[in-house]
Structures are given as C-alpha cells and as structure tokens.
Amino acid sequence: xxxxxxxxxxxxxxxxxxxxxxxxxxxxxxxxxxxxxxxxxxxxxxxxxxxxxxxxxxxxxxxxxxxxxxxxxxxxxxxxxxxxxxxxxxxxxxxxxxxxxxxxxxxxxxxxxxxxxxxxxxxxxxxxxxxxxxxxxxxxxxxxxxxxxxxxxxxxxxxxxxxxxxxxxxxxxxxxxxxxxxxxxxxxxxxxxxxxxxxxxxxxxxxxxxxxxxxxxxxxxxxxxxxxxxxxxxxxxxxxxxxxxxxxxxxxxxxxxxxxxxxxxxxxxxxxxxxxxxxxxxxxxxxxxxxxxxxxxxxxxxxxxxxxxxxxxxxxxxxxxxxxxxxxxxxxxxxxxxxxxxxxxxxxxxxxxxxxxxxxxxxxxxxxxxxxxxxxxxxxxxxxxxxxxxxxxxxxxxxxxxxxxxxxxxxxxxx
Numbered sequence: 001x002x003x004x005x006x007x008x009x010x011x012x013x014x015x016x017x018x019x020x021x022x023x024x025x026x027x028x029x030x031x032x033x034x035x036x037x038x039x040x041x042x043x044x045x046x047x048x049x050x051x052x053x054x055x056x057x058x059x060x061x062x063x064x065x066x067x068x069x070x071x072x073x074x075x076x077x078x079x080x081x082x083x084x085x086x087x088x089x090x091x092x093x094x095x096x097x098x099x100x101x102x103x104x105x106x107x108x109x110x111x112x113x114x115x116x117x118x119x120x121x122x123x124x125x126x127x128x129x130x131x132x133x134x135x136x137x138x139x140x141x142x143x144x145x146x147x148x149x150x151x152x153x154x155x156x157x158x159x160x161x162x163x164x165x166x167x168x169x170x171x172x173x174x175x176x177x178x179x180x181x182x183x184x185x186x187x188x189x190x191x192x193x194x195x196x197x198x199x200x201x202x203x204x205x206x207x208x209x210x211x212x213x214x215x216x217x218x219x220x221x222x223x224x225x226x227x228x229x230x231x232x233x234x235x236x237x238x239x240x241x242x243x244x245x246x247x248x249x250x251x252x253x254x255x256x257x258x259x260x261x262x263x264x265x266x267x268x269x270x271x272x273x274x275x276x277x278x279x280x281x282x283x284x285x286x287x288x289x290x291x292x293x294x295x296x297x298x299x300x301x302x303x304x305x306x307x308x309x310x311x312x313x314x315x316x317x318x319x320x321x322x323x324x325x326x327x328x329x330x331x332x333x334x335x336x337x338x339x340x341x342x343x344x345x346x347x348x349x350x351x352x353x354x355x356x357x358x359x360x361x362x363x364x365x366x367x368x369x370x371x372x373x374x375x376x377x378x379x380x381x382x383x384x385x386x387x388x389x390x391x392x393x394x395x396x397x398x399x400x401x402x403x404x405x406x407x408x409x410x411x412x413x414x415x
Contacts, residue, residue: 007315010306011322014295027291028327034284035331035388036338042277042384043339044374048346049273051373053266057232059197060262061255062130065096065226066235068253069246075221076250082225085245091238094228096123099212101223104169105205107158114154116168116205118212118222124149129193129206137162137191143208147190151204155192164189168205170216185215225250274380281388284331285395288324292399296320296406304408313404320403324396325389332388339381343374 015028069082076082079097086095099118104111121143126134135152142149148168150160160166169184187207195201213219229238235254243252256263296303303316342349350372353359 007319008322010302011319011326014299014319014323015326027287027294031284031287031291031327032331032334034287035281035328035392036334038278038281038284039332039335039384039388040338040342041280042274043336043376043381044342045273045277046270046380046384047339047343047374047376048372049270050377050380051375053270054375055373056197056262056266059130059195059200060259061232063195063197063200064255064258065094066229066232066255067227067239067242068255068258069225069227069242069250070253071221071223071250074223075218076223076225077221078249079222079225082246082249086225086227086242089238089241089245091230091234092227092242093230094226096120096226097209097222097224098226099209099216099218099221099223101212101216102171103205104171105154105158106167106169107160107164110158112154112157112202114168114203114205116148116207116212116216118207118209118216120209124206124208126193130195131193132196133194135192135194137189139191139193139206142190142206145188145190146208146211147188149191149193149204149206150189151201152192152194153198153202154204155189157202160189160192162189162191168215172216183215187211278384278387281384281391285328285388285391288327288392289395289399291327292320292324292396293402295323296399296403299403300406303403303406307406307408316406317397317400317404320400321393321396324400325392328389328392328396332385335388336381336385343376346372346374 069076069086071077071079076097083095083097086092096119098120099116101116101118103114103116105114123129124139124142126139129139129149131139135155137149139149141147148166150158150166155161158166165186165188167184167186169182172183193204193206195204207215209222213221227242229235232255235256239252239254246252306316
C-alpha cells in the first residue's frame, strides 16, 4: 500500500508541488491544517476531560473517603470498638471518626448554610484535610484554640478571615425556662482554606471533634467513620469484608454508591465528547480526498504516460495512497505538537483568554473545581492518532483507485 522505488520518486514530485500546481498545494496545505486541528482538538479536549474527572474524584474521595460507615439514627455509639476492629482489616490505610451536622453560620448580618465536620485534633493539617492551600491563618491552631476552619468561598460570603469570629447556629433546639430555642455559639476562625471543589469550599466548616460533640450534644459518639483504602478500586473487593466486620452496628457505603450519578455522568460525557470532537477528524479527511481527486485530474496525462511505460494499476494506486498518507501524517504530527504545547501551558492559556475577553472561562461555581488540569491518557491519544491514520487511509484509497483505473488511451487521445 506504500510506494517504493520509482513510485516514491513520483509521489515526492506530487508532494513538492511546483508553481503551476499552486491550487493543489494550497488544497494540500488546507488538508494538513484540517487534520492538525482535528487531532489537536481531540487530544486537548480529552486531556482536559481526564484532568477534570481525576481532579474532581481526587477531591471528592479526599473529602468523603473510599468507604463511609454511617450510624443508624445519625449516631455510632460504640465507634471506638468499630475503629479497633477495622484497624485489623488489611488494605485500610486511614480511619477517621467524625461528626457532620448542618448549620447556619452568621457574621454581622451575613448568613449562609454550611456543614460542620467535627474531626480529631490530629487531622487539622493540610495533608490530612486534603486541602489545596491555606488562604489565611494556621490550620493546626484550630484544635489549640477551639476554633474552626472555613472553606474559602464560605469565608468570602461572610466577609471574614483568620482571627475573626463567626456564630454557628444549630437547627436542633434546646429547652429553656422560656421555651425551646435554637442553640448558637461563637467560634474564632483559625484558618481559611481552599479545598478545590466549589461546593465544598462554600459549605465546609472544620471543627475539633470534642467541640463538635459538645456543641451538638453528641456525647461520646460520632455520626460517621471514613475509611481510605490502598486505592479507590479496592472498594469492590474489600467492601463485603468491611461490612462483615462492622456487622449490624452501622451500615457501610462505598464511594461508588455515594457518587453513582456523578460517576455515570462523567463516563457518559467522556464517550460523547470523544465521538463529537472526533467528527472534526472525519470532516478533515474529506479534504484529503478532495485534494487527491484534484491531483488525479491534474496529473491524468502523467498517469497515462506512466501506464504506457509499464506502470501497473497497483503502482499508480500506491503512489496516490502514499501522497494522501504523507499529507495526513504531517497534519497528525503538527496536531500532536500543538496538543503538547497547549497541554503544557493550559493554565497560562486560560489566564490569557480571560484577560483578552474579560470572561471567567473556568468558573468554579459551574465547573465544581477551582483549577483547570489536563491529564493525557496515552491510550486515548494513541486511539486518536490511529483513528486519524485509518480515516486518512480510507480517504486516500478512493481517489487512488480512480487514478489506477484511468484508461491511458482515452487520456492521451486529445493530448
């Protein structure tokens, strides 16, 4: 299928067009550009989708864990015994008992709904909280001063920073001599952090577990136990074992069941985006066919002369298939180079576009995560290149067969 010997020499002449072949050379250049744009768009879009999915899942799993043990009625009374039993399970790398309660947090007339997560004192570090960065204050001081850690978006809505005080209002009422009333208490803000997921950043309040147990009147109980395994996929094998260890003391949920709709939506979007953007390559290969048809029409006398000199139909076919594949391979190479440059500078390109247009092209309120990330899946990149080569080959074969079937007598009759 690839030219060899004199066939390659002829293919080279057709690829390096002369002055009188200006129209054909422009068409070939447009074909290269179209293929390059298609490959570039598909690789970059899929890399951004992969990065988005990986970043989102990393943040969600870092916040909720791989397995969540939840108490019946919202409480786990004997959580210390459950922790000791779970520590014996192979493959469990981290255990964290915590409480989680919905509240309203206020500051000087500003109010917002939030989730208070009461955590053990030794979890108040950047690494264990799995935060992207500390915006203000010191996370470790929260356990020392009995303060709280706020998500960045929540702190912005309340217009507070480290060192300020916020009032947390619990929806659980308490009895007083004057009737029932809501329980509320002021806490100092020890730190403001960015988790990296917008919904978490606008609702997260981290509180030392003893303070949360006291404020929400939980006693010596927690509402959940978070488990981190060796890998997220290990939950399929270890889930039944963990459920058996916990027994009837609580119920067990995996990250797949907690985020089932999100995982399904991301997978569907991944496939659809590949198909939709892949259509650009399908459209691009039509340019190769059209340029080769023009080349065949222009070089009909040359083809007839080659046939009369003894060139076979197979040789003619290989010449034009080689020309089409060379155009496609140059386009694919340019597309891969553009993809590499784009992915390597994706954050800078985003910032440049935002400065030029004045638009927030990566609004975290819409995209869920605060930063753009691109991860190349080499299988997908190889599939993209293979698809482009295959479609280009198909597009080149059709005009090549027409060239091979030209009748030299008919062509040379009027020359």
